[in-house]
Amino acid sequence: MDLTRSPLALPFPDMPQIAGAVPRVARARYKDWDRCDLTFVELAEGTSVAGVFTRNVCCSTEVEMGREQVKAGHARALVVNAGNSNAFTGYRGREAVEQIMAQVADGLGCAHNEVFVSSTGVIGVPLPKDKARDGVAAVMQAEPCSWQDAAATIATTDTFDKGASASAMLGETRVELVGIVKGSGMIAPDMATMLGYIFTDAAVAPAFLQECLSRANAGTFNCITVDSDTSTSDTVLAFATGKAGNALLDGWDAPGADAFFAAVQDVCRQLAHLVVRDGEGASKFIEVRVSGAASDESARRVALAIANSPLVKTAIAGGDANWGRVVMAVGKAGEPADRDRLSIGFGGTWAARDGQPVPDYDEAPVAEHLAGQEIRVEADLAMGDGSATVWTCDLTHGYIDINADYRS
Amino acid sequence: MDLTRSPLALPFPDMPQIAGAVPRVARARYKDWDRCDLTFVELAEGTSVAGVFTRNVCCSTEVEMGREQVKAGHARALVVNAGNSNAFTGYRGREAVEQIMAQVADGLGCAHNEVFVSSTGVIGVPLPKDKARDGVAAVMQAEPCSWQDAAATIATTDTFDKGASASAMLGETRVELVGIVKGSGMIAPDMATMLGYIFTDAAVAPAFLQECLSRANAGTFNCITVDSDTSTSDTVLAFATGKAGNALLDGWDAPGADAFFAAVQDVCRQLAHLVVRDGEGASKFIEVRVSGAASDESARRVALAIANSPLVKTAIAGGDANWGRVVMAVGKAGEPADRDRLSIGFGGTWAARDGQPVPDYDEAPVAEHLAGQEIRVEADLAMGDGSATVWTCDLTHGYIDINADYRS
Numbered sequence: 001m002d003l004t005r006s007p008l009a010l011p012f013p014d015m016p017q018i019a020g021a022v023p024r025v026a027r028a029r030y031k032d033w034d035r036c037d038l039t040f041v042e043l044a045e046g047t048s049v050a051g052v053f054t055r056n057v058c059c060s061t062e063v064e065m066g067r068e069q070v071k072a073g074h075a076r077a078l079v080v081n082a083g084n085s086n087a088f089t090g091y092r093g094r095e096a097v098e099q100i101m102a103q104v105a106d107g108l109g110c111a112h113n114e115v116f117v118s119s120t121g122v123i124g125v126p127l128p129k130d131k132a133r134d135g136v137a138a139v140m141q142a143e144p145c146s147w148q149d150a151a152a153t154i155a156t157t158d159t160f161d162k163g164a165s166a167s168a169m170l171g172e173t174r175v176e177l178v179g180i181v182k183g184s185g186m187i188a189p190d191m192a193t194m195l196g197y198i199f200t201d202a203a204v205a206p207a208f209l210q211e212c213l214s215r216a217n218a219g220t221f222n223c224i225t226v227d228s229d230t231s232t233s234d235t236v237l238a239f240a241t242g243k244a245g246n247a248l249l250d251g252w253d254a255p256g257a258d259a260f261f262a263a264v265q266d267v268c269r270q271l272a273h274l275v276v277r278d279g280e281g282a283s284k285f286i287e288v289r290v291s292g293a294a295s296d297e298s299a300r301r302v303a304l305a306i307a308n309s310p311l312v313k314t315a316i317a318g319g320d321a322n323w324g325r326v327v328m329a330v331g332k333a334g335e336p337a338d339r340d341r342l343s344i345g346f347g348g349t350w351a352a353r354d355g356q357p358v359p360d361y362d363e364a365p366v367a368e369h370l371a372g373q374e375i376r377v378e379a380d381l382a383m384g385d386g387s388a389t390v391w392t393c394d395l396t397h398g399y400i401d402i403n404a405d406y407r408s
Numbered sequence: 409m410d411l412t413r414s415p416l417a418l419p420f421p422d423m424p425q426i427a428g429a430v431p432r433v434a435r436a437r438y439k440d441w442d443r444c445d446l447t448f449v450e451l452a453e454g455t456s457v458a459g460v461f462t463r464n465v466c467c468s469t470e471v472e473m474g475r476e477q478v479k480a481g482h483a484r485a486l487v488v489n490a491g492n493s494n495a496f497t498g499y500r501g502r503e504a505v506e507q508i509m510a511q512v513a514d515g516l517g518c519a520h521n522e523v524f525v526s527s528t529g530v531i532g533v534p535l536p537k538d539k540a541r542d543g544v545a546a547v548m549q550a551e552p553c554s555w556q557d558a559a560a561t562i563a564t565t566d567t568f569d570k571g572a573s574a575s576a577m578l579g580e581t582r583v584e585l586v587g588i589v590k591g592s593g594m595i596a597p598d599m600a601t602m603l604g605y606i607f608t609d610a611a612v613a614p615a616f617l618q619e620c621l622s623r624a625n626a627g628t629f630n631c632i633t634v635d636s637d638t639s640t641s642d643t644v645l646a647f648a649t650g651k652a653g654n655a656l657l658d659g660w661d662a663p664g665a666d667a668f669f670a671a672v673q674d675v676c677r678q679l680a681h682l683v684v685r686d687g688e689g690a691s692k693f694i695e696v697r698v699s700g701a702a703s704d705e706s707a708r709r710v711a712l713a714i715a716n717s718p719l720v721k722t723a724i725a726g727g728d729a730n731w732g733r734v735v736m737a738v739g740k741a742g743e744p745a746d747r748d749r750l751s752i753g754f755g756g757t758w759a760a761r762d763g764q765p766v767p768d769y770d771e772a773p774v775a776e777h778l779a780g781q782e783i784r785v786e787a788d789l790a791m792g793d794g795s796a797t798v799w800t801c802d803l804t805h806g807y808i809d810i811n812a813d814y815r816s
Contacts, residue, residue, distance in 0.1 A: 057746075088764070310807070324493075340498065357533070400808060
């Protein structure tokens with residue numbers, strides 16, 4: 001099918017090279033298509049790795065193995081297959097992953113468990129081992145490519161290439177971070193059909209890298225939702241090559257630790273927003289802010305109930321300031337709330353306060369806000385100090401078009 | 409907007425009169441429309457009542473009051489306002505309900521709390537007291553009407569009138585049950601924008617009527633979902649006028665208690681299915697059967713995860729036997745499951761067994777099944793003895809059309 005570029009797409013940014021992380025792409029022809037679909041990133045010796053993974057019980061072999069591999073903390077290569085998720089394929093799927101790990105490890109002279117494999121695409125078809133073998137052989141001989149080429153090659157139903165970068169000063173040393181991500185449907189906490197990879201030249205101990213990634217993930221990738229469905233393959237990996245020459249970052253007391261964490265969070269937030277911007281059928285980017293909840297976690301649940309409500313999402317698609325549906329969504333979240341203290345607003349204008357419509361409510365500024373592409377929904381529960389922000393997109397005919405026809 | 413009759417609609421059945429329950433309808437003109445929108449059912453002295461209500465925290469005044477009123481167990485009248493839900497309207501909404509209760513109670517010479525009021529329609533607009541007053545005065549003078557007229561008058565976005573009936577033998581006495589229901593969007597457990605009313609001429613003690621209704625509700629209304637959104641107004645009330653002349657049914661040991669419960673369950677199941685058949689934009693009626701779960705409750709949660717998944721619902725809309733999305737939905741439910749023991753089928757044909765695609769899987773019979781209007785999705789977890797069945801509809805362009813434009 002022909003996927004139209006999302007109206008919310010952003011141009012691919014200029015992204016620096018990362019010393020010790022070299023991307024290459026090739027054609028494995030996992031599907032009958034004329035595009036690169038195999039991505040290989042070679043990582044310098046001594047590269048640290050951290051990861052967060054889907055909580056879907058029916059996860060893929062790649063997720064199961066990746067979860068184990070990050071515990072060792074070291075990586076020499078990343079391989080991403082696009083067009084076949086290899087999920088729900090039993091022992092045959094596992095054999096294909098092990099074959100790729102062995103082939104790359106032999107080529108680089110590293111341990112098998114330093115080779116990280118991800119796959120994305122159709123569920124239930126074992127990754128063809130012959131295509132994988134030829135593809136891996138080709139990609140290891142290919143010329144290095146740009147981060148945008150790598151971002152394009154990990155994509156499936158994405159309508160634009162997604163990347164982000166940031167930098168941080170660790171003492172006197174400047175370190176660079178780049179990230180690429182793919183994902184547009186089956187997106188929800190915790191982790192969705194989303195594959196994200198972050199590369200930095202900083203020297204970071206694996207345990208601290210994991211701490212930074214997990215913390216950043218909680219407020220970024222775990223706060224986006226497109227359709228409430230969570231995938232069997234979701235993975236975000238962070239690789240730190242150590243080539244920048246900084247003193248090893250091994251905890252919060254190390255010089256520049258806060259700056260490094262801020263940069264990781266910045267890249268994660270940018271990438272997470274890009275996924276929402278490519279939400280299937282999205283025409284509006286929606287930020288849902290909940291305040292006054294009993295706790296931050298309670299606020300997040302309420303915000304997700306709003307962001308996942310088909311009735312809220314279709315109302316916003318239609319530019320309808322239907323705050324009654326937001327009330328409904330707050331109420332169904334099952335979190336502490338009091339109808340008569342609840343306030344609902346759009347883009348900074350309260351429509352309802354303390355459980356009643358605002359007297360002389362002027363819908364004009366709200367209608368104008370909702371006619372735009374960047375929407376903000378606000379709910380104040382007046383119960384406590386908990387707050388949270390999540391991001392989603394509207395629900396449109398485009399979502400139905402894509403998902404009633406595409407065999408994902 | 410012009411709502412097209414659901415392709416899944418069923419004709420309104422012949423329904424008997426119920427001695428002691430007399431329906432009437434009138435025009436209150438809650439909206440600018442040319443139809444009856446106020447329903448009044450006068451109930452004989454000594455009528456027992458039971459009810460189940462939405463768990464939405466932001467429920468309407470009507471729900472709050474109804475929940476208290478059923479504790480007393482007696483009813484003399486039901487009033488249903490259509491076109492305005494009166495939810496989220498603070499003290500002004502409450503005053504309108506109290507006015508209706510007082511006006512009807514004065515007319516009938518009964519206690520205020522024997523008058524049950526429901527309202528359905530737009531949220532956040534206080535029910536206009538002047539229209540309610542004139543409407544109630546008119547309806548109490550109106551001629552008795554048919555159950556179909558009553559079903560049509562409680563409706564809002566419904567595209568067809570919904571009713572069901574059953575009978576039971578209590579010893580030598582035959583008792584009749586009729587039910588009417590409205591609802592098509594914002595439908596999900598627990599209880600949705602659904603108003604349902606069951607009337608019987610049986611003599612039933614309030615506590616036993618409540619037990620029958622609560623039990624029946626658990627496997628019927630609480631097992632349907634259209635869009636996972638739960639409303640602020642959902643209510644099912646059962647009224648037993650006692651005019652059939654049976655010995656009072658006051659517990660499971662009374663003659664005919666099982667038959668009566670079966671009839672209540674039958675009416676509830678029929679009404680619940682009718683709501684799904686009028687699901688906004690529905691083109692297919694979907695039964696989701698989960699077996700082999702750790703418990704019945706676990707099976708129900710897994711079944712609802714499947715039934716609420718936009719990706720599953722759009723796949724079925726497209727006639728796509730996309731069992732991978734069912735795997736995904738099972739996995740995201742967060743219930744005990746083992747990927748490598750999971751089996752998925754459609755209409756009696758397994759597509760995947762024990763965590764892998766079925767060898768030589770023939771998609772032809774499945775494709776034929778999915779081309780129909782009555783779809784069955786099966787998931788066996790091979791974990792235990794828990795099972796559950798839930799009902800939903802597909803997700804189509806019609807849902808977007810209705811909800812991006814209609815201010816509900």
